[in-house]
Amino acid sequence: MAEPPKPGAEQLYELAPCGLLLAAANGTLLQVNATLCRTLQYTADELVGKLRFQDLLTMGGRIFWQTHLQPLLRMQGSVAEVKLEVRRKDGSALPVLVNMAERPHEREPLLHAAVIVAEDRHKYERELLLQRRRAEELAAQVARDQHELAAAQAKAHDRALFAEHLVGMVSHDIRNPLSVIHMSTVLLQKGLGPEQHGAVVARVARAVARVQHLIGDLLDFTQARVGAGLSLRKVPVDLHQSVADGVAELAAAFPRTRIEHVRSGGGTCVADADRVLQAIGNLVANAVSHGAADCPVTVRSENTGEGFRITVHNHGRPIPPEVLPRLFEPMVRGADTLSQGVGLGLYIVREIVRGHGGEVQVSSTAEAGTSFVITLPCS
Numbered sequence: 001m002a003e004p005p006k007p008g009a010e011q012l013y014e015l016a017p018c019g020l021l022l023a024a025a026n027g028t029l030l031q032v033n034a035t036l037c038r039t040l041q042y043t044a045d046e047l048v049g050k051l052r053f054q055d056l057l058t059m060g061g062r063i064f065w066q067t068h069l070q071p072l073l074r075m076q077g078s079v080a081e082v083k084l085e086v087r088r089k090d091g092s093a094l095p096v097l098v099n100m101a102e103r104p105h106e107r108e109p110l111l112h113a114a115v116i117v118a119e120d121r122h123k124y125e126r127e128l129l130l131q132r133r134r135a136e137e138l139a140a141q142v143a144r145d146q147h148e149l150a151a152a153q154a155k156a157h158d159r160a161l162f163a164e165h166l167v168g169m170v171s172h173d174i175r176n177p178l179s180v181i182h183m184s185t186v187l188l189q190k191g192l193g194p195e196q197h198g199a200v201v202a203r204v205a206r207a208v209a210r211v212q213h214l215i216g217d218l219l220d221f222t223q224a225r226v227g228a229g230l231s232l233r234k235v236p237v238d239l240h241q242s243v244a245d246g247v248a249e250l251a252a253a254f255p256r257t258r259i260e261h262v263r264s265g266g267g268t269c270v271a272d273a274d275r276v277l278q279a280i281g282n283l284v285a286n287a288v289s290h291g292a293a294d295c296p297v298t299v300r301s302e303n304t305g306e307g308f309r310i311t312v313h314n315h316g317r318p319i320p321p322e323v324l325p326r327l328f329e330p331m332v333r334g335a336d337t338l339s340q341g342v343g344l345g346l347y348i349v350r351e352i353v354r355g356h357g358g359e360v361q362v363s364s365t366a367e368a369g370t371s372f373v374i375t376l377p378c379s
Contacts, residue, residue, distance in 0.1 A: 019096075019115035025108045027052035036115055041089035053111065058085040058093055069100075073111075077102050083118065095119060174214060177207035217344040221330060224351040232272040232355045239276065239308055240267030243301045246277035250284050257288045258296040265303030269378050271356055276376070279352045279360075280312060282345040283372045287314035291370070303378070307358070310374040319364040327362060349374075 013020060019036030023029050029047050037044055040056065054065045061084045072079055078101035085093045097116045102109040184200045184207075192200060224230050240263045247261040280299060287297040291314030300311040319327065328350040349372075353360045358376040 018117075021053065021111075021113050021115065023053045023111040023113070025102075025111065027054050027111070029053060030110070039088075039094070039115065039117060040086065046089075053113065056086045058087055061085055073100060073102055086115070095121070097121070174211060177210045180204070180207040217348060220348045220351070221344045224348065230275065230348075230351050230355050232275055232352075234270050234272050234356070236268060236270050237273045238267040239269040239271060239273065240301050240303075242273040242277060243280065243299060243310065246280055247284075247299050250281060254284075254288045257291075257293070259284065259288075260296050260298045262298060262300045263302070264300075265305070267301070267303065269303075269308045269376065271308070271376060272352075275352045275355070276310070276374075279349040279374065280310065282349050283312040286345065287312055287370070290314075291316040295369075306378075308376045308378055310376070311371055313369055313371045315369040318366050319362070319370060324362060324364070328360070 014034040016033055016035055019039050020033040021029055021036055022031040028049065029051055030049075032044055032047050034044075037047065040047070054062050057065060064084070069079065069082060078099075080099045082098045082100070083095065084098055085095055088094055095118045097118045099114045099116075101112050103112055104110075181204055184204045187200050188197070220230060244261050244263070247259055251259045284297055284299065291297060295315040298311075298313045300309075300313070302309045302311075328346045330344050330347040350360055353374050353376070356376045358374060360372060360374045362370070362372050364370040
């Protein structure tokens with residue numbers, strides 16, 4: 001039985017499973033097969049002698065042809081599996097892989113090229129790239145989550161440690177006034193003379209005041225730290241007069257220290273006068289406790305035109321420079337840090353000032369003394 005006739009070389013060329021072309025050295029198409037024509041939606045007559053190979057490429061492909069592909073062909077004679085995009089006759093882009101080689105022919109070389117459609121490969125590469133990006137985004141999200149978790153754990157640990165220290169400090173600070181109240185009660189039960197009776201009652205009153213001050217600080221701290229911030233009731237007030245009244249009360253509370261008030265400018269300001277006096281009271285109490293006993297504590301209230309400024313100044317041992325950056329943080333206490341009680345006074349001062357939209361600063365040197373400066377907006 002005779003074998004069926006095999007396709008000839010011309011038929012193999014025309015029906016090859018990839019586009020084939022022959023071009024001159026300048027890229028002008030000299031010959032194309034039927035597969036390339038079907039791929040590009042052109043007829044052979046529309047391509048041969050009319051277009052150059054580079055004319056079939058997209059703009060990015062033309063730039064790559066001029067800057068990389070053509071010089072590379074000149075140097076090594078061939079390239080393989082170069083990914084490009086060609087333009088069909090209808091203008092649509094088609095991803096392809098191109099194998100190219102320059103072969104000598106008479107006086108100038110000819111360009112031989114095989115053009116393989118790579119749509120499936122292009123889709124696969126895009127999907128692979130997309131999945132890689134998703135994986136990178138997920139990895140980044142996991143890293144962010146781990147960082148946030150570590151930060152939350154550290155914050156929870158700090159809060160637990162802070163609460164533990166706070167409980168210890170409150171327990172210690174409240175024990176002394178309770179002891180005073182207990183011992184005074186025992187003395188009163190035994191019966192005392194009028195002079196001794198009055199002194200014991202005064203001690204009880206001071207101890208109760210200390211406990212009330214401690215509880216007030218704790219409530220303010222909780223409201224500022226855990227709640228929505230300290231409650232304020234800002235109304236137009238004569239802040240000079242409010243400060244003067246507050247200084248008079250502080251002078252009565254600290255009879256052994258001279259407390260002076262100096263004012264300048266107008267006094268009208270929109271503020272919560274009670275909260276401002278609370279802040280001044282905390283600062284004056286610190287100044288009395290840690291300032292020089294033979295020097296006055298000065299409270300200066302000034303209307304600067306741009307805002308209202310209150311300065312509490314005292315002479316004495318300066319605050320160590322390393323303490324200043326954290327002075328207004330809670331539980332910074334001790335003789336060198338100018339805080340009393342459980343170490344919440346200066347923190348509460350800062351929160352009161354922030355609630356007014358202002359700021360508080362401190363400077364301290366041996367020569368100039370220590371100054372706490374509160375700046376508030378007038379409205």
